Amino acid sequence: MSVATETRRSPVGRVIEMAAGGHRSIPVLVVLAIIWTVFYSQSSAYLSFQNITNLTLQIATTAILALGVVFVLLVGEIDLSSAVLSGVCAAVAAGLCVNSGLPLPIAIGAAILAGMVITFIEALVITFGVPSLIVTLGGMVILQGLILVVLPPEFTVSVAGTPFAKIASTAIPVGVSYGLAAAGTVFFAVYRLLQYRERRSTGTRISATSVYVPSLLVAVVLFGGVFTLTRQRGLPMPVLIVAVMLLIAWYFTTQTRYGIHLYAVGGDREAAQRAGVPVRRMVIYSFLILGACAAVAGMVDASRQLGVSVSSGGGALMLNAIAAAVVGGTSLFGGRGSIWSAILGALVIGSISNGVQLLGLTTEVQYFATGAVLIIAVAVDVVLTRGSILPGRR
Template sequence: MSVSATSRTPLAGRITAAFEDRLRNVPVLIVLGAIWLFFDTRSDAYLSSQNLTNLVLQIVTTAILALGIVFVLLVGEIDLSSAILSGVCATVVANYAVTSGWNLYAALAVGVLLGMVAMLVQALIIVFGVPSLIVTLGGMVVFQGLLLVVLPPEFTVNVGGTDYAKIASEHLPTSLSFVLAVLILIAYAGSRWRDIIGSRSDRTWALVSIGVIGVAVLGGVTVLTRGNGLPFPVLILGVMLIVASYATTSTRYGVHLYAVGGDRDAAQRAGIPVYRMVLYSFLILGACAAIAGVVDASRQLAVSNSSGGGPLMLNAIAAAVVGGTSLFGGRGSVWSALLGALVIGSINNGVQLLGYSPEVQFFATGGVLVVAVAMDVVITRGSLWPRRA
């Protein structure tokens, strides 16, 4: 005899509701811990400071791109073109900064502007009524052609030995890294001041969050600075995450962002500029794509016709979703980009370190993605059981 809906709904509702807000990242952390434990039992080098530093550097590009995708997912849209666009922007920056001898910052500004303009064009088509899946799929093909146009006849630009290459090779001194870490913790504690002086439950959760963030930040800086100091790409990612976190949690823009993703019709009736919020999200994604492309090219010491290709797009989307951002809009956090990238990157790093065959990496990544989306469906539905037709 099957269990009736009336007997299972209250328990199912309580279980799923527990992970809708404050505990949404807990399953991700559990999965990440399990992955680290699995690979650590098979290789003593996996959790060494050197390998953890390599892991973080490997995921920076994915995490930056996933950060932009989070903003698009939060308003209920999707993107398939930003990875190739990152290669286009990186190539344009290389053309100006290396080939033409421009100042690096001026070239970077042009690259970021190009990324934002390209995404703006797509966003305008989307708000006109064309599904974002189709628009960005077409954009991906167009950008693949554009990449071949902006590349020189030899289809590569070497950036080694230039200021461009220093973006990924520079390190922040250890002492300055810890000073910045402390300042970040102070700023985070200040942003939670209202919760600290609020109700008992809010105060408890705020103090727990500050403690967890403190251990993570100081522990991460300790591990990552054991070599030459804090890698500059990690600093770039950290600053972007902090700015994005403040914008989405402590500003009116953040309130509107989640409102549009949660119920677009209700947001429009409340006077929220829905189409403008969609445009803003794609503009942010364009900027993130350009920065991700430049950082990746700086690490690879070159741009080519393969820039922005490979599994980057899939990994970035998977990182955002696995990290806890809903495909249905309105739920998630910018920190999903980091957590999801760590999960995907930890699998890839472990598989490569142990010399497993490539199909193991694909099986594991695909399985984690399917499980994450299934959990998102359960949370969205509010029940562990499928609805009856």
């Protein structure tokens, strides 16, 4: 780009370019702050320790499922069956643990394996050339019938008083929670320090503030989160599950060859294939990850609800998971976004739902607000993708 062209670029164009280049989370944080401010102005209980803890527990299932959706969106595909799949996997785990008396770890492993097998089959059909929208739409219908097969004749499994219920009810002691926050802060600081030294060794001019400032922010978030969420009994287990899954996903998407290939496939599939990237394999890997995330999400939700039924994985869960991924900054067109989109988007969607329930508003308000936020998020994604606020010529 010439100097003259750069000079002529409007302020709006520069903002769009900055957002498209790696600051997609900033608008999400601004929207989240606005939502919190509006609801807090209506009820001071909205930002109380107890309600924030309730909010984090409410969004755990959506965040885990949205994490899997992010991987599929990054390769330019979509999945409409993962919510129902989460119910099927929860039914498998609950049936094995409660009805068959198998140990909880075996039941969890079987449920995750079942989720990955089902998404593997879907991915094979998709790599054959059938659009993922159609494959997963048909898969959703099939899974709605499968859950009736997996459940016992009474079509419900109660997990109350069983080890399965401890998945959501277990609380990490306060001292251990602060220890985990300290370990996370040290790990991140060491990671940034190694990055700083590596760049300095290559002659790149970089300030040491790139180590101190982010590390301080991470410390504030981690210790602040632990302080807020341990006011009741301790750190809720679902929160720890979400955090661990996010860290694992962050590592593989940013620090491995897999992550490079993932974004390459979503950015330009033909170019990636010419460069030797195994495109079909990457698509299959993404769906396998979604299958595992769906299984975990289903089990966490069943543990919170103390049971599995034909309605498990139904309702607005699928819409909320996709909305969370997109609202959080993952592009529907593939190749752009990050795994942090899952938690940011889930916070936005969950904050609206939580605020509506707290204020006793009608469900219609929640649907209107969620739908509006989703449309705005997709519109922003389109603007960032084409690099202009004006529509292109047809």
